[in-house]
Amino acid sequence: RKEVEQDPGPFNVPEGATVAFNCTYSNSASQSFFWYRQDCRKEPKLLMSVYSSGNEDGRFTAQLNRASQYISLLIRDSKLSDSATYLCVVTYNTDKLIFGTGTRLQVFP
């Protein structure tokens, strides 16, 4: 079983839709969780951290479920510019990160 698993997609959604991705992790000792965004042929960039209490940044909401060992990313009112691959990242110690393979989102007009 992979340490971090994501549905590769693609998720094809119309503008204005709400879409959610999940990411499961296998190590219960995981400490920190993040979502990165990667545009086509570009480098990954940090989108948001995921806190135990959940956190929201504009149209984006991230949540952590430690009991079921998954994190989620919810995007409301999708924009064309949200089209990208979303990478789930988990850490077991401060400096080493484990990346998921990413979920591809395509928002269409």
Next chain:
Amino acid sequence: DVKVTQSSRYLVKRTGEKVFLECVQDMDHENMFWYRQDPGLGLRLIYFSYDVKMKEKGDIPEGYSVSREKKERFSLILESASTNQTSMYLCASSSRGEEKLFFGSGTQLSVL
């Protein structure tokens, strides 16, 4: 803003060649990393370094070596390139104790 610069955006090499991929960061970060990214496999850690002259193997170090003679520079070396090393190579850096990674724009290496 942090800048992580990779020396080449695209590189084409022949099997058996020695290949150097250079990465420089300008934010005095202690930690530097080399990843490769392949379709369906995601980002896999090759080597990382927590300080000058220090290096640690990641998950897939075979066929690679690294050098960190200066804090700002982390080089990835393919001693004898093979076709299965055709990939996108991404360098990243972070501050000690910080988990946020800053990535370079990547080097797409093709080994023919």
